Amino acid sequence: MREIRYLGDPVLRTPAEPVTAFDRDLRRLIDEMFATMRMADGVGLAGPQIGVGKRLFVYDISNRQGHIVNPELVIDDPAEVVEEEGCLSVPARESGRPLYAPTPRAAGVTVRGFDRLGRPVQVTARGMLARCFQHEFDHLEGRLYVDRLPRETARKIMQQAH
Ligand SMILES: [Zn+2]
Incomplete structure (x- = not known):
């Protein structure tokens, strides 16, 4: 289990560095990320969210789970889809639960890594x-995700955030 970093922590605003060593430390890190994501009841977790500025993430959603190191993202279908989205790093001050907002995303992507x-x-x-x-x-x-919201919606989220 690792501590989750919240909005306002500079690590969340710093581009992550590529992973260069596929070693035991990396495997331990991935295991810890899975444990942290599950404990927090999340569906995805990226390195910077636990203060590790490395390019990797884990996911467990829609009966698909896995991890991807040094991912590249290709938009296959740019049609915009708006659905509720939240983030473990943007919890409500009062409940500690993620704050959700309708967020635009592309309909289809391929990740390679x-x-x-x-x-x-x-x-x-x-x-x-x-x-x-x-x-x-x-x-x-x-x-x-708040960067992708209309300004007014983002402002409301920020006000309620941790
Ligand atoms: Zn997130």
């Missing part, structure tokens, strides 16, 4: 998994 042993992986997704991939990829670029 590597697994914990350095083997190439590729996942094509639509729906909530595609949304999750775009959300987690944003974290690796130092972006948050």
